[in-house]
Amino acid sequence: MDKKELQKLKKEDLLALAKKERISKTTGMKKEELISVLLKSVKKADKKKVSTVKKTIAKSGSNKAKVKTKITAEAKTKTKAKTKSKISILKKKPVVRKKKSVDKAAIVFEQEYVEATKFDTGSGKHSPESQTQSVAVQSQEVIEIPQRYEEDGFVLLVRDPWWLYGYWEITSERWDYVRSQVSDKMAKEVLRVYDITDIADFNGNNANSFFDIELAPFIKNWYLHVNQPGRSFCAEIGLRTLKGKFYSLIRSNTVATPRYGMSDITDEEWMISEEEYWKMFGLAGGYGIGKGSQEIQELFKKRFEEIISSGFSGSISSWMQQEESRRGFWLVADAELIIYGATKPDAKVTVRGEVVKLNSDGSFSLRFALPDGSQDIPIYATSSDGVDKRKIDIKVNRSTTKEA
Amino acid sequence: MQKKGYLSIVLHAHLPFVRHPEYDEFLEERWLYEAITETYIPLIEMFQNLVNEGVSFRITMSITPTLASMLRDELLQDRYLRHLDKLIELAQKEVDRTRFMPEFNSLAKEYYGQFIRAKEVFLNKYQKNILRAFKEFQDKGYLEIITCGATHGFLPLMKNRASVRAQVRTGVETYREIFDRSPQGIWLPECGYNPGDDLILKEEGIRYFILDTHGVLFATPRPRYGVYSGYFCKSGVACFGRDIESSKSVWSAVQGYPGDHDYREFYRDIGYDLDYDYIKPYINSDGTRCNTGIKYYRITGKTPHKQPYDFNKAREKTASHAGNFMFNREKQIEFLSSKMDREPMVLAPYDAELFGHWWFEGPQFLEFLIKKIHFDQNTVTLITPGDYLKRYPKNQVITPSFSSWGWKGYSEFWLNGANDWVYRHLHKAADRMVDIVAGNQNAYGVMERALNQMARELLLAQSSDWAFIMKTGTHVDYAEKRITEHLSRFSRLWQQVTQGHIDEKYLEFVEQKDNIFPNINFRMYSEKKEVIANEKI
Numbered sequence: 009m010d011k012k013e014l015q016k017l018k019k020e021d022l023l024a025l026a027k028k029e030r031i032s033k034t035t036g037m038k039k040e041e042l043i044s045v046l047l048k049s050v051k052k053a054d055k056k057k058v059s060t061v062k063k064t065i066a067k068s069g070s071n072k073a074k075v076k077t078k079i080t081a082e083a084k085t086k087t088k089a090k091t092k093s094k095i096s097i098l099k100k101k102p103v104v105r106k107k108k109s110v111d112k113a114a115i116v117f118e119q120e121y122v123e124a125t126k127f128d129t130g131s132g133k134h135s136p137e138s139q140t141q142s143v144a145v146q147s148q149e150v151i152e153i154p155q156r157y158e159e160d161g162f163v164l165l166v167r168d169p170w171w172l173y174g175y176w177e178i179t180s181e182r183w184d185y186v187r188s189q190v191s192d193k194m195a196k197e198v199l200r201v202y203d204i205t206d207i208a209d210f211n212g213n214n215a216n217s218f219f220d221i222e223l224a225p226f227i228k229n230w231y232l233h234v235n236q237p238g239r240s241f242c243a244e245i246g247l248r249t250l251k252g253k254f255y256s257l258i259r260s261n262t263v264a265t266p267r268y269g270m271s272d273i274t275d276e277e278w279m280i281s282e283e284e285y286w287k288m289f290g291l292a293g294g295y296g297i298g299k300g301s302q303e304i305q306e307l308f309k310k311r312f313e314e315i316i317s318s319g320f321s322g323s324i325s326s327w328m329q330q331e332e333s334r335r336g337f338w339l340v341a342d343a344e345l346i347i348y349g350a351t352k353p354d355a356k357v358t359v360r361g362e363v364v365k366l367n368s369d370g371s372f373s374l375r376f377a378l379p380d381g382s383q384d385i386p387i388y389a390t391s392s393d394g395v396d397k398r399k400i401d402i403k404v405n406r407s408t409t410k411e412a
Numbered sequence: 413m414q415k416k417g418y419l420s421i422v423l424h425a426h427l428p429f430v431r432h433p434e435y436d437e438f439l440e441e442r443w444l445y446e447a448i449t450e451t452y453i454p455l456i457e458m459f460q461n462l463v464n465e466g467v468s469f470r471i472t473m474s475i476t477p478t479l480a481s482m483l484r485d486e487l488l489q490d491r492y493l494r495h496l497d498k499l500i501e502l503a504q505k506e507v508d509r510t511r512f513m514p515e516f517n518s519l520a521k522e523y524y525g526q527f528i529r530a531k532e533v534f535l536n537k538y539q540k541n542i543l544r545a546f547k548e549f550q551d552k553g554y555l556e557i558i559t560c561g562a563t564h565g566f567l568p569l570m571k572n573r574a575s576v577r578a579q580v581r582t583g584v585e586t587y588r589e590i591f592d593r594s595p596q597g598i599w600l601p602e603c604g605y606n607p608g609d610d611l612i613l614k615e616e617g618i619r620y621f622i623l624d625t626h627g628v629l630f631a632t633p634r635p636r637y638g639v640y641s642g643y644f645c646k647s648g649v650a651c652f653g654r655d656i657e658s659s660k661s662v663w664s665a666v667q668g669y670p671g672d673h674d675y676r677e678f679y680r681d682i683g684y685d686l687d688y689d690y691i692k693p694y695i696n697s698d699g700t701r702c703n704t705g706i707k708y709y710r711i712t713g714k715t716p717h718k719q720p721y722d723f724n725k726a727r728e729k730t731a732s733h734a735g736n737f738m739f740n741r742e743k744q745i746e747f748l749s750s751k752m753d754r755e756p757m758v759l760a761p762y763d764a765e766l767f768g769h770w771w772f773e774g775p776q777f778l779e780f781l782i783k784k785i786h787f788d789q790n791t792v793t794l795i796t797p798g799d800y801l802k803r804y805p806k807n808q809v810i811t812p813s814f815s816s817w818g819w820k821g822y823s824e825f826w827l828n829g830a831n832d833w834v835y836r837h838l839h840k841a842a843d844r845m846v847d848i849v850a851g852n853q854n855a856y857g858v859m860e861r862a863l864n865q866m867a868r869e870l871l872l873a874q875s876s877d878w879a880f881i882m883k884t885g886t887h888v889d890y891a892e893k894r895i896t897e898h899l900s901r902f903s904r905l906w907q908q909v910t911q912g913h914i915d916e917k918y919l920e921f922v923e924q925k926d927n928i929f930p931n932i933n934f935r936m937y938s939e940k941k942e943v944i945a946n947e948k949i
Contacts, residue, residue: 119663120819122670123763124884125770126427127877129442129696130683130703149921151893151900153837163839165569166814168822175836229832261571266814266822271632278636278808288638288751311656312626344509344687360511375509375690383512 047226162245162260169237169268174199175229176245178257186257192249197223200246200254201232204262205239212244212256220248237268269309345404347385348373354392360385380406417640417745418757418795419785420652421778422622424599425452425764426476426564428877428894429928431488437697440890444482445495446705448542451768452483453530454775456545459554461779467786469554472796473546473764474599476560477586478875480543481928484590489540496534500527502694502704506682515720516708522723523706547591556796558597559587559618562929565874566826568606568814571839574846574937575874576609580616581936582871582929589931596798597621601876602826603654603761603817610645610812620650620797622761627815628653636808640748640756642801643810651812652797657744658760661737662771669733669777673711674726676772680709680718707772730773734780742791757800761817831879834895841870841902848909849937861923862914863934866905868926873898898926 162176202215221230223245234241241263246256274280286304351357353370364372376383382405389398427447432438462469475483482488503524510516538544549555561567562582570576580598587595597620598613605627613621620642628639628651635643639653661668669675683695683704696702709718710726741758748756767774785792795803818825827835845866855863873895881891901922908914 118666119817120825120880120884122663122766122770123880124886125678126447126763126765127440127443127881127884127887128703129439129446129887130681130701151897153896153899153903157840161840163571163835165571165823165827165835167824167827168820171824173827173832175832177836229836264814267630267632270629271634273633274636275633275808278633280636284751285634288640288748344690362511375505377510377513377516379513 160258162243162258164232164241164243164260164263166263166265167231169265170233170235172201172232172234172241172243172263172265173229174232174243174260176258176260177228178245182257186247186255190247190249190255192251192253195247195249195255197225198246198248198254199223199230199232199243200248201234201241201243203234203236203239204242207240210242210262212259234265237265240264269312343378343406345376345378345383346373347376347387347402349387349400351389351398352391356390356392358388378404378406380408382406415755415793416749416791417755417793418800419658419741419745419792420472420757420759420795420797420800422472422474422599422759422761422797423455423764423767424474424476424560424761425479426474426560427479427482427765428875429478429481429563429872429926431482431485431927433487433925437491439696439702440887441488441491442495442702444479444488445492446703447765447769448483448492448534449496449499449527449530449705450772451765451775452542453533454768455764455778456533456542456549457529458775458779459545459549462782463549463552463554465783467783469782469786470556470794470796470799471554471782472556472558472597472798474558474560474597475543475546476564476599477562477583478564478928480586480590483543484541485927486540493531493535493540496527496531498694499705500524500531503527503706505690506706515722519708519721519723520706543590550591556596556798557587557591558599559583559595560599561601562586563871563875564601564877565871566602566604566816566823566876566879567600567609568604568816568823569826569835570842570874571835572842572846573612574939575842575870577612577616578867578871578936579874580612580618582932584616584618585931586929603627603815604823604876605651605812605816606814607811610647610649610651613649614647618649620652620801622759622797623651623653623812624815624817624821625654625656626821627651627812628810630813630815631810632813633808633810635810637752637754637756640752640758641754642757642797642804642807643812644807646809646811650797650801650807651810652757652759652800654761654817655758658737658741658758659762661740662760662762662766669737670766670771670774671711672729672733673713674722674729675711676707676721676726677709677711677718678707678770678772680707682706682708726773727776730776731780734777734784737777737781738784738789738792742789745791754804757795757797759797825883826876826879828883831882834879837895837899838874841873841899841906844903844906845870845934845937846939848906849934850939852909853935853938855934858914858916858919859909860934862905862909862919864932865919865922865926866902866909867932867934867937868928869898869902869905869922872926872928873902901926 156177158179159177160179160182162174164172164174167173198220200218200220202210202218204210204215207214207216221232223230232241232243243260244254244256245258246254248254286302286308289304289308347359348371349357350369350371351366353366353368355366355370357364357366357372359372359374364374366372382403385402385404387400387402390396425447427443430438430440430443432441459471503520506520507517507524510520533545534540534542546555546557550557560583561579563579565575565579567576567579570579579601583598584595594617596618598618600609600621600623603622603624605621605623610621625639628635628643631643635641635653639655642650642652644650662670664671681703683691683701683706685708688701691701691704692699694704708721710721712719744758745756748758767778771777782794785794801807815821816823816825848866849863852859852863875894878891878895881887905914905919905922908918
């Protein structure tokens with residue numbers, strides 16, 4: 009399904025399609041907007057297909073389009089916590105709240121988990137619309153960022169020793185120009201990744217090696233699995249003919265993947281024997297005393313692989329596990345006690361021996377959490393001149409039983 | 413007996429700039445309020461206790477420019493006070509409400525006392541500006557405060573060098589305004605380091621920075637002392653690497669101390685537990701429940717049936733954990749010093765907010781630890797990286813490895829399907845900034861103001877926090893809103909400057925909203941001799 013095909017359809021048909029694609033909030037969209045949303049959704053599906061075919065796996069980078077305050081509709085609502093205000097009588101739900109506020113799947117690394125609590129207000133939802141705007145600073149500000157910049161550009165970033173990320177934009181002028189040079193109409197759009205380690209003046213033809221990734225239409229970013237720490241790379245988007253000739257549309261910046269592992273280069277002034285070097289990590293690295301340097305080196309390597317490939321552990325999530333009945337049903341209830349009364353506003357009142365502050369009309373109200381058992385609540389009032397005295401004694405008994 | 417080595421505790425205090433004068437109350441401003449009550453003030457109280465008891469100590473803290481800007485902002489100071497007053501009111505009600513339940517009543521009283529003390533510290537002692545406290549401890553020689561990137565922008569994912577320089581320079585200048593001196597060191601946001609960035613640090617007068625373990629261990633040539641000493645980059649700026657063991661025992665919620673069953677449960681808050689009508693005045697103003705900071709339960713174990721928290725029991729645990737931590741450092745340092753021809757330094761960096769906010773007992777832990785180090789042993793001395801450099805001014809020269817302290821050790825937490833779309837826009841804005849600055853060096857008046865505001869918007873958009881939040885999944889709407897807002901304001905001003913016509917009313921509006929870095933100078937984006945990015949290592 010491409011743009012032209014979509015444009016042929018009527019708006020009603022587009023709406024139906026959108027519904028099929030599970031795109032929400034389509035009401036009020038113009039035809040063009042609908043088409044772009046649809047294309048995006050199709051693109052995502054396409055990407056998944058492509059990635060299984062290719063050796064190079066890519067994560068679908070989302071192409072956030074024009075953002076108008078609420079950042080479009082797509083796929084934004086799934087992780088939202090439910091609003092919790094529809095609570096009726098008592099809601100002492102004895103449930104550890106973790107799950108609702110933080111996406112556990114996203115946080116497999118303990119440090120990020122802990123860091124994230126900085127931003128945890130407990131309320132997963134943010135709704136400024138319902139907060140009161142102060143009159144002082146109101147504005148009809150339009151918030152938007154463009155989908156494209158109408159400029160040619162291709163940027164590579166380093167994700168880690170094995171992966172790069174690239175995003176690009178190719179203007180239609182550039183595209184048409186290069187297209188016109190290529191006679192082969194079956195030429196494919198490819199992303200070509202060059203290893204240019206130690207090559208000072210890369211000219212397009214003198215790379216150490218390269219590999220191609222075929223691009224599905226409309227893709228504007230990609231994760232590149234170069235799989236080689238400590239090397240330099242650059243990339244091009246271009247058209248590759250059936251005969252294998254490559255026409256470059258645009259070239260990226262050059263980046264280097266970080267080295268992975270200890271360097272073998274040592275410097276003379278700071279020499280230390282291999283044996284002694286690894287011993288240093290023995291106890292200090294938590295590997296214990298009395299292990300040989302070889303053994304420590306292995307443990308050390310393993311430790312780093314654990315940290316870097318998967319985070320410390322997935323155990324954080326199991327620590328958060330909570331028991332919930334399999335059908336997800338639950339009931340909680342508790343009781344509180346309100347003691348209230350009134351006397352002459354200038355009188356002195358004590359409840360269970362503690363002085364109570366009276367309202368200006370002489371009334372008072374106290375609220376207590378009420379545990380099981382019996383409570384004796386004597387209330388004394390004394391007139392301001394100390395002559396008149398009154399006492400009311402309230403006894404309360406609570407007992408709670410539960411049935412599963 | 414001669415001491416054998418050093419422990420350097422680094423507390424990284426950071427929150428993104430969140431300030432919404434356009435609303436009377438704003439949910440995300442609570443990040444700051446909670447951190448003040450639960451972390452910053454308890455840390456100040458702890459430092460003060462130590463000073464009062466004659467304990468000598470050296471701790472390193474980074475206070476980021478965004479956090480510092482909020483702490484000295486009058487609107488936020490007043491709002492915090494209002495927030496704290498409500499918290500005190502709630503704690504008072506809780507003291508009454510729990511009278512029949514002694515196990516909760518003593519806790520309620522404890523919270524009430526804590527909040528009253530917080531008010532005393534915040535209002536009476538430091539006149540609403542707690543930066544004064546930290547400055548005081550630094551001036552008296554207890555703290556070494558270092559700076560950070562202006563808005564905590566993740567430097568390895570910036571495309572042009574001018575962006576890195578602007579982050580660093582603004583960090584250094586804000587620091588000077590607040591602490592009346594130049595920073596010795598910098599906390600690179602997320603410890604994100606890209607070889608070559610140290611040249612910019614050098615230009616801005618920074619002496620050292622902190623790296624994650626592999627940043628140092630995977631350096632070229634091989635570092636002689638592992639992560640247990642400082643090193644110099646070719647630029648002459650020093651770097652230090654994090655120790656894994658001491659990190660883990662505090663960071664890890666599973667194997668570390670904070671997961672102990674006697675410690676307070678972070679996720680059980682009366683904001684969720686109590687009757688709606690009762691708690692309503694103290695939760696989010698739109699009526700949705702949120703944390704209040706009053707929590708009565710302990711972690712208990714893998715069960716939803718939490719037991720009441722017991723202050724005394726938790727305190728005993730804290731003391732024993734502090735003892736355990738110190739014992740392990742003693743062993744570690746004794747061992748290292750037998751293998752090294754200099755005194756080893758174990759570097760233990762943490763998020764400051766981990767102490768108190770996430771790990772309720774954290775400040776108490778630090779207090780016990782520092783006292784034990786002072787009174788009970790003869791192996792370990794507390795030190796700051798800056799002091800270690802004075803003690804060992806000659807160090808091996810290495811090129812550290814590209815690294816961060818984030819998930820998997822590199823850029824992935826800030827570069828993945830949930831947030832990668834931001835870089836196209838951030839990079840474009842940064843390029844535009846550099847270009848437009850080149851042609852407007854002599855701008856003045858309203859034009860200069862517009863260019864300065866563009867610099868503010870760009871910096872604010874670059875906060876690593878937005879990408880972080882998009883990945884973690886809470887408050888995602890807010891993070892996306894923030895980044896698009898700043899980018900949108902940036903482009904609108906860019907358009908106006910390009911066309912030579914500034915909408916002054918709009919400019920004023922944006923200046924009032926995003927009022928960070930009042931003394932910013934857009935000319936810091938001027939291109940200098942380019943430093944080679946991502947130098948091959």
